[in-house]
Amino acid sequence: MNTTVKITAADAGTLTGWFKENQRILPWRNTGNPYDVWLSEIMLQQTRVEFVKERFILFKQQLPDIASLASCSEDRLLKLWEGMGYYSRVRNLQKCARVLMEQYDGILPGDPARLMKLPGIGPYTAGAIASIAFGIPVPAVDGNVLRVLARRFAVTDDIRSTDTRTAFEQAIRSFYEQDGTQYASDPAFCACFTQSLMELGALVCVPNGEPHCEQCPWKASCKAHLNHQTDEIPYRSPLKQRKTVERTLLIIRDGDRFLLHKRPSKGLLAGLYEFYGVEQKLVKPSEVTAAVTALGMVPIRIHRLPDSRHIFTHLEWHMTAWEIKTASLDTLLPDDFMLVNKKELASFAVPSAFHTYTEYYSLKD
Ligand code: SF4
CATH class of the missing domain: 1.10.340.30 (Hypothetical protein; domain 2)
Incomplete structure (x- = not known):
């Protein structure tokens, strides 16, 4: 200096x-x-x-x-x-x-x-x-x-x-x-x-x-x-552009209950609960049906929800979302999934990245 x-x-x-x-x-x-x-x-x-x-x-x-x-x-x-x-x-x-x-x-x-x-x-x-x-x-x-x-x-x-x-x-x-x-x-x-x-x-x-x-x-x-330099100082170099990640949220419901997924214990939003998602942009109902079927679940009705974005420090999620109604899921759940009703969901830490959807379902009422 x-x-x-x-x-x-x-x-x-x-x-x-x-x-x-x-x-x-x-x-x-x-x-x-x-x-x-x-x-x-x-x-x-x-x-x-x-x-x-x-x-x-x-x-x-x-x-x-x-x-x-x-x-x-x-x-x-x-x-x-x-x-x-x-x-x-x-x-x-x-x-x-x-x-x-x-x-x-x-x-x-x-x-x-x-x-x-x-x-x-x-x-x-x-x-x-x-x-x-x-x-x-x-x-x-x-x-x-x-x-x-x-x-x-x-x-x-x-x-x-x-x-x-x-x-x-x-x-x-x-x-x-x-x-x-x-x-x-x-x-x-x-x-x-x-x-x-x-x-x-x-x-x-x-x-x-x-x-x-x-x-x-x-x-x-x-x-x-x-010296009339307050608009030039401080100088801050531009930040590197954030990486954009396309995600599709599959908000799977069984009657009044929501399927919640616990994220892995390491990495972004580690150990937090989320609506299940895949790192792909799925815009066709047939693609969504295939993704849900691959989880071993049988979709009965699917419905497109509003898109949303969430900005992290180094990356940005662009989210496409679908609601999927399925038949009863009680016997099908892998370890990191659980079914919760609205009241139960309020006691889990769902990150603000999913704010659009928790608001959509008035889950935080
Ligand atoms: S320190 Fe900041 S607020 Fe104080 S005179 Fe300088 S530019 Fe102005």
Whole structure:
């Protein structure tokens, strides 16, 4: 990186002063409980704060601590996460809770190096837990922090690049070692500084549309603002195009019951329940009849349902769907299939990828 990024004590003092006056009230904030910081950081990955607020409270009512998370059954855990997407997050959360119970007496360590060895905890989450929950002077650079620092120092490098993130992490470390050395031994300051960078990005130096520079504590020193570059910075390289997968859902019904399929224990949406599907686009009734017959079932009536799409991080499902009414299925079911009525279905974790069809049948009433 050609640009110098040097955070001063004055920068940090102005920013943390602003944070104390303007921070949002969030259910995981200032609770003094590391579990809250960890859980919220995992939930907030790829998910909006407003949605997480409600879900965090519900999750904590059911699983209030590391011990209850570690011992929760898989089906109950996935049901609690339903609608949040990215289910590997909650699986890793539980894996991590189990390691904590076995190796750390059920207590999260404060040391970032030890945190990073735990399942599902990378450098950002380790930095966030260590600094916010334990007041350790370490960086936690998320998307908000990348944007704020890129603008403050007019860094034109790609904020998707690891080098840019590493340079910002190093700038925060250098701040604690040099100009901010008096703050490094102040846990309250470290917790406040990490959160103030994130909060500025969430509330003022916003990602979409113009930043609210007139309300910003850094407006007098921010290079992007002073140079009128806020629409060019941060620079983010375009994402690779997602792969498109054609799927046909076969929503098989036996009277009032639905056939539900448990996905394999590894891979996309692992272990979750779905309407059975094949990775092909079947548009002719004869093709659908053949696919259902291949499962050993006898279709009585078939009916086309609305198409839908679901976007994952790296791929996109384009779904064609059919409802198939069959004769009684009680004696035919393989192990990973089950028959459930509407009421029973509500207790299973059906991913939001199938939202169009759960809505269609009012299954979530
Ligand atoms: S002055 Fe504007 S561009 Fe600079 S950090 Fe503040 S909100 Fe962001």
